[in-house]
Structures are given as C-alpha cells and as structure tokens.
Amino acid sequence: MEEQLNQNMQEQTPRTEKSSVLDDICDLAESVLVSVFVVLLLFTFVFKVATVEGDSMKQTLHDGDRLILSDINYTPEYGDVVIINSWDAYLFDANGNPVAGEGLNKRVVKRIIATGGQTLDIDFKTGTVTVDGAVLDEPYINNPTTRDEGAFTYPITIPEGYVFVLGDNRGVSKDSRHPNVGLVAEVDIVGKVLLRVYPFSDFGTIE
Numbered sequence: 001m002e003e004q005l006n007q008n009m010q011e012q013t014p015r016t017e018k019s020s021v022l023d024d025i026c027d028l029a030e031s032v033l034v035s036v037f038v039v040l041l042l043f044t045f046v047f048k049v050a051t052v053e054g055d056s057m058k059q060t061l062h063d064g065d066r067l068i069l070s071d072i073n074y075t076p077e078y079g080d081v082v083i084i085n086s087w088d089a090y091l092f093d094a095n096g097n098p099v100a101g102e103g104l105n106k107r108v109v110k111r112i113i114a115t116g117g118q119t120l121d122i123d124f125k126t127g128t129v130t131v132d133g134a135v136l137d138e139p140y141i142n143n144p145t146t147r148d149e150g151a152f153t154y155p156i157t158i159p160e161g162y163v164f165v166l167g168d169n170r171g172v173s174k175d176s177r178h179p180n181v182g183l184v185a186e187v188d189i190v191g192k193v194l195l196r197v198y199p200f201s202d203f204g205t206i207e
Helices: 002-046
Strands: 047-051 066-070 081-092 098-115 119-123 128-131 162-166 189-198
Touching: 047 189, 066 081, 081 162, 098 119, 098 128
Parallel strands: none
Antiparallel strands: 047 066, 066 189, 081 098, 081 189, 098 162, 119 128
16 A cells, blocks of 8 residues: 555656646746737837937937937927927918928937927037027037028027937038938927937937
C-alpha cells in the first residue's frame, strides 16, 4: 500500500510542476498583452509620434529626429514647439479679418511666438522680434529674423484663436512670415512636442 501511495505521488509531482510552469507562462503572456494594449491606447489617444523633415528648426531639432507630442488639455503658449497641420494659411483681408488661403499641405514643426490678442512686430533690419512692446530673448534661434516673406505688414495683432509661429532656423524656415503658412488656427495644432526619442544620444525634452 505504501509503495502504491509513493508511486501515485511520483506520478502527480511532474504534472503539478508542468501545470505551475504553464500558469507562469500564461501570466507572463497576459501581462505582455495588457502592456501592449495600454501602450497602444496611450499612442492612439494621448501621445503621438512625429518625424522631423528638413532643417527649419536647427539647432533645436534636426532632420530625422523622432518626437513624442501630446494635445491633451493643451493651451498654446509662447515658446512651445508644436506640430501643425498646414493645410490652410490665414492672412488678413481688407477689413483685417483672417481668411483661409492655400497652405503647405503638410504637417510642419515650428515654435509659437505670439498668441491671440498679442501684438507682434519684426524689425528685419536688426533681426529682432517684439511681442507686446518687449523684445524677445531668443537663445534658441540659429540666425536672426532678417528675412521678410511678405505675408504681413508689421506690427500685427494676432486674432483670438490663432498663433504666429517661426522656425528656429530663421534663415531657411518657411513659417508665419510666408503667405503659405500665415497665421495658424489653434484647431490646426496637432500637439506640443514633449520629447525627442531618437536619436537616442539626444533623448530628452525640447526647450
């Protein structure tokens, strides 16, 4: 009888061990699937990924940089680096109202310089940008703002619901100075850039 019991225990032990290993594998697979699902939700509804094309934001951003951005509860502010849908370019009509014209028909990355209600002026001789009477300190620019693309006669007051954007590489950037960009409607802001995730050597927040 004792031999029979020992034999039964020996037969049951491997099965129990196999069952435990299988349970561990199932738990691990479930954790991985849940993690992947959460990440997919975050990048569908909270965060977005964008890739920089071109040199208009040098030296802050470079061609090929990959960025993480978000538009959750976002309110445009001076200095924010944003991705915008440049489908429409808003210029002023004869009455001073913004009207939509042909945009660049692509997404671009720029920096917000002025928001609704602010008065902006650019001195293209000195390259200085003034907002509400104060000359901006712009350590992020690659070169002074000396190129006028003809979109506006300055100074201008930014209408509510719009922003004025410039690239940090002012010598080559096509931005709100250009008739194909003009003022950017806030609804056309895809999101604020939070992080650069590639190249890994430059991983970090964007100032």
